[in-house]
Amino acid sequence: MPLLQAKSVTHYFGGLCAVSDFNLDLEKGELVGIIGPNGAGKTTVFNLITGVYKATRGSITMNGHELVGLKPNQVTALGIARTFQNIRLFKDLSVLDNVRIAHYSQVGYTAWESFFHIGRYRNEEARVAQNSLDLLAVFKLDAYADDLAKNLPYGLQRRLEIARALATKPSLLLLDEPAAGMNPNEIMLLMDFIRWIREEFDLTIILIEHQMRLVMGICERLKVLDFGATIAEGLPQEIQANPRVLEAYLGEQEVT
């Protein structure tokens, strides 16, 4: 059984069809890229999977659980985490708190225990702090634990966002344009980094990206969207040669 399965998922914004008939069978451990011009509906696909939008039609299942209709926090608790195209950290909170918040669903104590700091509060909080700091150390961010997230340099903010996503203990990670604003050298490092977290955290990854260098370098399989429709899918080298993809990116070929 595939880890994530999307069956003819369609989504409308009013009369505009943002995603039409999207299908995906994702096996455990795969690294799949979704590419396409601006406004092709890539981020909408992520929003549909994570429950930010509710698909107008179709079904998305994770390990057999239906995701359509669930709230984002329930989807996350099922093991799907994501990062954002524009970094969305909790800016005015500390780096440590950013990661601790992502442990929310793994903490079991009740509201009463939190009002009076009794019962499981102490043990659970100690565990969350320990796990969060250990995770930050893995990402070499532990030195910044007590700094506000907004004071980190851009590259570290990107890294923290991934660390925060992994704190929710996902099996599937959705990366939305992780290479935005990076130079070619940084992109090479990012490729190694993505390969490394995939091994280290035993992840299945879907990647949205514009940077062809990154996509062609690490994705095993690509899907190409244009105006919400899937226009091509296959191995990176096949996609590169696909005339429909070239057309979507570069415009129609004029035959004279």
Added chain:
Amino acid sequence: MAQTSHPPLTLRQKLTQLWEKIATNRRLLPILLVVGLALSFLIPEFNLVNPYVQLIMMYVGINIILTLSLNLINGYMGEFSVGHAGFMAVGAYISAVLTTQIFARDLNPWLFPLAVLAGGIGAALIGLIVAIPSFKTRGDYLAIVTLAFNMIVKSVIENIEAIGGPRGIPGIPRLTTLPWVFIWTVLAVWVIRNFIYSNHGRGVLSIREDEIASDLMSVNTRKSKLLAFTLSSFFAGIAGALFAHVLQFISPKVFDILKSTDILIMVYLGGIGSIGGSILGASIFTILLELLRPLGMWRMVLMPLVLVLLMLFRPRGIMGMREFRWFVPIDDLEATRRWRARKEAGDAAASS
């Protein structure tokens, strides 16, 4: 080896050092609490200060509870609720009805804590009922909903003859004493502090920062909002109950939108998202209003002016988003340092 000679410390450095000493010395806190509690008994007993000052001290305590509870919504959660006096009214009326109509007069001093608690629980229930529909909206819309709620509470009370209608409830026994105000204030500070430094509280903070990201980081934002709103209205009800039994007369007019505005001013004066700020804001506002009393009408000109200046130069209030270390739980304050120490100990053990 030559001794390095230190240049004499400036006054500013000396003060900073002194402040560091006070702020990091946590043993002072229980001592202060005990001294405070003792004073709250001794002051009225021996009339250490005149009754007028005692009255102001009680208002300071009540206003601290109000400011803290509203700060939970407007500061920590980043929403904008403007009808806090409505919840105060619920607490005040429930407790006043209990002490004037239901409880036996001579048992009142003993049953008073129950009346206050009932006021708080009643306000919390109403808070929950208001929160469920209003948190489907956000920002400006929530402000309108809470504004409407404040008006509804006022007109509902005006139209119930059994509780005096527009005439209010006169002759409420003066049961609020300095020790009770002290105890409830400390309890409010402690519980709200505990809530903020917990899993649920961090959920509330993340809603302020970015609600969508919060949801996607597995935070049950709906539950966090309901919890925060219920807790906030509970303490507003407690403050209302204490207030009614100081004032000894309540009417719907006492709890109109102007009262809500006062609470908002205290929150933004002291600083959003700060316990220390709430305490400062409530104290400064209450005391300043009294000190400026001789100015008569001009007092109402000066106070808004102070606010305008504050918003221009410190838009987040005196302590906006900062906290005195005393109010941060020690486990939280020391989390990183302890983890580092443990890690270094572990590394040393591994290498030896």
